[in-house]
Amino acid sequence: MPQISHPKDSSARAFATPADNIVLIGFMGSGKSTLAQALALESSRFMLDSDALIQQRVGQSVKEYFASFGEAAFRAREAEFIAWVSSSVRGAIIATGGGMPIFHSVKEMGLVVYLRAEFDAICARLDSEQIAMRPLFGDMDNARRLFDSRRALYEKSAHLTIDATKPPHTLTQEILHHQSR
Incomplete structure (x- = not known):
């Protein structure tokens, strides 16, 4: 499966609960996938990227799937992902698609962390290829x-909100410290 990093030792997580998952939410380009990889390495957990797993399952990119089947079909695939994570996945770092918490409840998957960044900061970190890959950035x-x-809905969906403009190492430490409380 794409975008999965395996923990060094998963035996200690055999009886973990969904609360042991860390779920990253935020607008497209806020750094969810990048931070998920850093968190997975720092905490020796595995990482799941919802969009990458959905793309693998349907055999198309998110953009192609939207064009072929529409948003409702894509949101149905997201709902399937949430149900799977909530019932079967423990000890994971999960990067969600930007719309997932807008259309679905995500709190049952684990500790939900909103990566808050201003729109201009998000645009500044994306290059033209990254913008082209995101269908909703077609019209700025x-x-x-x-x-x-979406901002208020992200806030409402999160257990924790952090400033996504900080360096990944700092964010990783903040999130892991919060979860260890």
Whole structure:
């Protein structure tokens, strides 16, 4: 499976609960996948990227799947992912798609961390190829409106909100410290 990093020793996590998962949410380009990889390495856990796993399952990119089957079909695949994680996955770092917490409850998957960053900061960190891969960035004015409309829902969906403009190592330490309480 793509975007999965395996822990060095998973035996201690055999009886873990969904709360042992760390679920990263935020707008497209906020750094969810990058931070998930850093967290997985730092905590010796495995990492799941919801979009990558859905792409593997359906055999198309998110953009192609949206174009072929529409948003409702994609959101149904996300719901299947959430059900699977909630019932079967323990001790994971999970990077979600940007819309997942807008259309679904994600709290049952684990500790939900919102990576908060301003729209301009997100755009500044993405190159033209990364922007082209994200269908909703096709129209920057619409993307900004979407960003503005989602902020409150991200906040509401999260157990913890952190400033995503900090370096990944700092964010990793903040999240792991919060989870260890």
